[in-house]
Amino acid sequence: MSKPYRMPSLGAGMEDGTVIEWHVEPGQRVRRGDVVGVVDTEKGAIEIEIWEDAEVLEIVADPGTKVPVGEPLLVLAGQGDDDDRSPSAQESVEAATPGSAEAESPALEDVWDESEAAPEAAPVEAAPRLRVSPVARRRARELRVELESLEGSGPGGAITLADVESAARGEAGEEEAPDSAGQEPPSSPPRPKDEEPGDKDRHAAMRKAIAVAMTRSKREIPHYYLAHAFSLERTLRWLSRVNEERRPAERLLLASLYLKAVAKSVREFPEFNGFWDDGGFRPAPGVHPGMAISLRGGGLVAPAIHDADQRSLEELTKGIRDLVQRARSGHLRGSEVADPTITLTSLGDRGVETVFGVIYPPQVAIVGVGSVVERPWAVGGMVGSHRVVTLTLAADHRASDGHRGSLFLDRIARHFETPEDL
C-alpha cells in the first residue's frame, strides 16, 4: 500500500513551497516525527516532519522544485506492507491520510490527527475553506493568483474563473496577461532554477504573506480589545530569587512565566483557544501558543510551543530559547508553524508599554504583553514604585464576548502574579 506524502500547509495563506533538500532517500525507513526534509516558504526554511512510520519508496519532488500545498512530495509505503498488522491498524493509517489533493486542508489534518494522542481529537484546518470553483482554483494556480485576496462573484460568493482571470490581468499587467482564448498553458510549470527565491525574495514573500493574513484578519475578524495593567513586583522578586541559585543557562525566562500563565488560563477559557472557520468556532484540543518572534532583516513568525499548559517552566524556557534560535536561523518545523491555537506577542524590554495585537486567522485571540516599566503604584493606601506591566487581549468577537475576555485577562494576570504555582 503506497501513498503520497504531500506538501503540508504551514500556515494560512501558504500556497506552495520549494523543496530545498531531503534528509531521506528511497528505501529508507522513517519514524513518526522524523524530519524528512527542508522546504522553503515565505516564512523561511521549514523542516518538514513525517507523521507515521513508513518506508520512503520514491522522491517525487526533487530539490529546487516548487510544489503546491497538497501535492505529493514523496511516495511512502505504509506499515501494512511488510508486517501483519490487523486490518484496523491499516485503516487507521489510511484514515489519517486523506486521499484527495485538495489545496490546504489534508496535510494539516494529518498534522493534527497524529499530533493529538486523543483519538477523538477533531481535525483542524488552517483556514476556513474559500469557496472557489474547481476551474478557478486550477487557473489560479497556473496564473499564481492569490485566492485569499479575491472577492467571489459566483453562486454563493464563490470565486469563479472570471474573477481569477480578471485579477491576473490586473496584477500581472502586460507581462503575463492570461490567454483568454482558452489556450491551456502547461499546468504548474516548474520554476527555472535561476528564479529560486533568495533571501530578498523571501522577505518580499514573507511581507506578502503577512499582508494577506493581516488583511484578512482586519477584514473578517471583528476584534475587541482589552487591557489590564498590574504590578509585577512580586513575580520579578520570585524570579530573581529562583534564578540566583541557577547557572545562567538554566535561568528561567520571564517569557516562560508569561507563556505558562496564558496556557493555564486558556484551559479555563477554551473560547480563546482554537479556530474560527466555516462560520463557527472550533476549540482546539491542545494548547499550542504561538510565540511571535521578529526576525532579523524584518518580518516575523509565530511558531507554536506544543502543549504549553502541561510543561514546566524549565521546559518552556528551554523551548523558547530553542524556538527563537531556530526561527532566526530558519529551521522551524512544519508542525510548529502550522498549528498555533492562540498567539502571544511581546515587544520585549525595549518596547513600549502597550501592544494591541492583530489576530492571526483562523485563530481567535492574541495576547500582548508590553514592556515592564517603573510606575508609581498604590497598594493598600500606600503609593510606591512598582515595576508594572500591561497585558492586552485582542479577541474575535464572533467567538467570545468582552465579559469573558476580561475574566480571561484577569486570570492570566493572577497566574502571573503567583509564579510559584505555575
Add this chain to the structure above:
Amino acid sequence: MKTTYREAVREAIREAMHRDERVFLMGEDVGRYGGCYAVSKGLLEEFGPERIRDTPLAESGFTGAGIGAALGGMRPIVEIMTVNFSFLALDQIVNNAATLLHMSGGAFNVPLVIRMATGGGRQVAAQHSRSLEGWYAHIPGLRIVAPATLDDARGMLWSALEDPDPVILFEHVLLYNMEGELPEQAGPVSIEGAAVRREGTDVSLITFGIGVFKALEAAEVLAEEGVSAEVLDLRSLRPLDDRAILETVRKTHRAVIIDEGWRSGGISAEISARITEGAFYDLDAPPARVCGVEVPTPYPEHLERAALPQVPDIVEAARGLLSGGEGDVA
C-alpha cells in the same frame, strides 16, 4: 417539405416496411384505430393486417411475442402506447430482451425495436404522464434513444431496426404535433451520439426530447441578457455520449441538466455525476438540474405546468450559475 413529428415517425415506419419485409408493427390500436397518437393511420390499408397487427391489451404478452419474433428472424416494431403501460412488460423487456444475448452465450440477438410515447403536459394525470426513460437507461443490454427533432423522428427508426440488439425509442407526447421543415430525401440517421443544437460559450443546457425545445427557448431568453447558452441534445440515453457532455462542459464551465423525470435517481443524476467525475476541474459552478417536481404528476393544468420543467425554470437555473446568488443551488 412541411411535416409534423407524427408524420415523420409514420414515414419512418413506412420506409422500414418497404425496405425490409421482415419488419412489422404490433401494438394496441395501431391498426384499425390508426394508433393512439395517430402515428400509424393509413398503414393497415397500405400493408395489411399481417404486418400491422392489433394486439389485445396485454403488454407483457405482445412484447414477449415481439421478442420471440425477433429471435425467430423478424424485425418487429412493438408500439407500447405509453411508457406508463410498459411496466406491465418490464419482465419481458428487462429480463428477456436485455439479457438473452448474454444468457445464450452470444448465440441469440434480439433485434427488437420498441416505440413508446413518454412525458406529461397533456392533462392526463399521474398514471399517464410519466417520464421514466431513466429507468430503461439503467439497464445494460438495452439501447435507449429519444428523438427530439423531425430529422431524428424520421431517421432513427431504421437505424434502430438495423441494430442487432433491442432498442427503445421514446417519443414525447407533446412532440407529435410539432411542425417543421424536413427535406424530401430525409432518411436514416445515426442513433449514436449527442448533438449540439445551439452553440454557446457561457452555460450548457443538457437535455433530450421535449427538453431540447424548452432549452432552445431558454437560450433565446438568456441571449437577450447577454448569456450565451449552448444546447446539447443527448439523443441517446444509453449509451450516454460522455465525450459530447464533457466537451460542452469544458467549453462553458457550467451545466444545467433538464429532465422531465424526477431528480432522485434519475438520468439527470447520472449526467451530473459524469460531469463531476469527468470535468470537475473545468467546472466554474456546481452542476444544476431542472427536473420534474417529485410528486405524482397533477391533473389540473396549472399544477401540471408547475410540476414540469418550464422555460423560466431553466433560465433561472442558468442565471444562478452565472451570477452571485444567495447560496448553494440545492
